[in-house]
Structure formats: C-alpha cells, structure tokens
Amino acid sequence: MFEPWIGELWARPNNPLGGMRLMVLGESHHCDKRPIGSLAPEMTRDVVSGYVNGSLDRGSKRFFTKVAKLVARKPVEQVTQSEALAIWNSVIFYNYVPRIAANGPGQRPPRELWYGEAPNLFRELIKKKEVEAVLVCGDDLWNHLPPGLEGAPSYILNSANRRTRMYPITGPYQAVAAHMHHPSAGGGWAYARWRPVVDFLFAEVARQRATQGTAPPLPASLLAGG
Template sequence: MFKPWVGDDWGHRDNALQGTRLVVLGESHYCDPAKPEMVGLCEPDVTSYVVRRYAIEEPHRFFTGITQVISGKPKWQMSRDDIAASWHSIAFYNYVPVYVGTEPRIRPGDKFALGRVPFEILLEQLRPEAILVCGYELWWWVLKGRPEGFNGDPASVPFQKIGPAIAARMKHPSTAFSSVRWRPTLLELLSRARTLRQV
C-alpha cells in the first residue's frame, strides 16, 4: 500500500480550506519504465515524492488541474508558495495500491479491485471530512459495494456519503480538463462537509 501524502497544514483552521480535512483521491501510480519488474508491487513512500516533485516543484498537467480546483486560481496567478499552500492543506492518495504499469496510458483494469481494503484503512486512519474523487471510472469503483448501501448508476450521483465523509466525483484532470468547471463542485463538497461537521 502506498502511504498517502498528508500536507503539513492538513486539518489546520488557517489552511487553504479553512481546516476541512480533504482527501483528493487519484487512481494509480506508474513505475520507472526501466524497472518493469515493479509492476504489481509498491514503494510505500512514492506518493509523497511524486506530490513534492510534480505538484509543488515542477508543473504536471494532472497536479496543476487539482491545484487550480483547490485554489480557484489559474496557474499563472499562483506563486510557488501558493501552490505549496494548496498541497499542504490536503491529503492525496492513489486508490490502486500497486504500480499498474510503466506509463500513464496503461489502465488499472482489475487492479482497481485491490484498492478497496487499503482505502478503508485510509478512511480509518485519516478520518477525512471530504473526498474529491478524480475520474469517473474510479468513482464507480469507490462506490461499488459500499456498506452505505449505494445502488444505481454512479454517473447519476455527483455526491455520496462514504463513512464519515462526503465524497464528490470529478473528471480526471489529465486531459481536456477545466478547473473552472470543477471548482464549484469542490466548493459544494466543502460546504456539505462543514454542514455534516455541525450535525
């Protein structure tokens, strides 16, 4: 199981999310093409390395999309400190607990099924209030067989209670993604999470 990235300001009242404990849920990691023997295995600390390098230090389309949704600003309006503040306010975790291949175009396929138990462990450990799920296929896998009794078409359900948290689906930020389109979904998710907190 890959350990999650947990930002230094996760859950702090003065962070970029006013303290809401948000997990951004991605799909999967890919190993070094020079090490194909790592497919099906994991290196527990790789998520933190990937976030530091590709979300905070260097631009990468997937992470830039998430940063813009969290901050509500286009990347050209953000300093490196602004970007770091966004990522230090959240936790990030990839659902599939092993490397799925050596390049991003390889889909997780049946490896999605391996993610259920580690995801439940993550929920117990972090106790998030909100979960932003990146990708429609991942949304289906997250909702499939939930103990909350979800039934129906996941595509018709933009928000769903998952354990103590409220979750929302978002298009995967890798291609043809508009952060302006998905920012309102995050704002609604955070609002619902704060309402649940007060109940």
C-alpha cells in the same frame, strides 16, 4: 500500498482550506522500472514532494497545479505558486490502486488490482485520518470505488443531478466523495466546469460541522504530534 502524502498543514484550522480534511484521490502509478503488481511504498510521497520542492518535471506538474487552482476556489489567474504549494501542504493525496499498475502512461490497471486490498485500504485510510471530503480524480476511478453508505446526497452539475458517496468515519460524521474528470484527460477539462464539485464538498463538510457543532475528532496521529 503507496503511503499517502499528508501535508504538514493537514487538518490545521489556519490552513488554506480552513481546516477541512480533504483527500485528493488519484488512480494509480506507472513505472517502467518495476513489474506491474509490485510495491513502491514511498512513490506517492516522492512525487508530491517533487512538486512541492520544484524538482518534478513540467508535464507532471500540470496535474498538481490544476488541482490546487481548482481547490483554491478563486479566479485561477489570482492563484499564486505559493498558494498552490500551501494547498498541497493542506491535503492528503492517495492513489487508489495500491501497487504499480502499468509500465507506461496510457496503460490501464489490470482488473485484479482494482479489487482485493484496494477498497479496504481506501476505507481504512479515510477512517484512520478522519477524512471529511474526497475529491476523486477520474471517471473510471469513480466507477471502481466501493459503493459507500446509503442516503448519500446529490448536487447539481451542469443542470444535472450528480451523485456522491459517503464513507464512515467517527460517527455521526461521514466522509463525502465527489468526482470530476481527471485533470490530465483530454476533452477540454475546464476549471469552471468542475468548480461546483469542490464547492459542493466544502458545503457538505460545513453542513455536517454545523449540524454537530464542531468538526470530527482529530486523528490520533495529530493529537500525538505526528
């Protein structure tokens, strides 16, 4: 699998997300130097590190900047670069397809890479890290995710009901997942259109915390200082 990026402020109460444990879920990696289906465990971390330290190419930066400005939940022109970096240091980023999925942009992952180990690794990571919310980047990715628990809530997006998925973490809490178009996709991706997705995730996490009187237990790695 690709090891997830875990920001140094992940789950900290004083981070820009108020301590909410958000996973940003991408689809897959492509690489022209490795065979499809091969492993590259550090690739995800290397890519996000490149954004944080400024070495990532301009085209690749757009995805990270768009996500940060959306998650900031404020007028996009007011989100500074330092705020965007702080947001990426407050989230987990993980690509669902756990192996190299293509040798170039625009190629779709082979069918077999969507299944097998992918859903199990995804569910295990959510549970291990006590993720509270998952922002899913992409419609095809959403359609390939495991179904989740029964009774997941819906919310309103553009005057229509939008379904979500729930995944188990430490009971009675559940991680809530909601999706948007991929920020790199065409078709006029707009902050105003997808802001309700992020607002819903924050509201659902706040509701669960209020119901239980506290946040879920901290991941063991944080308690151990890892």
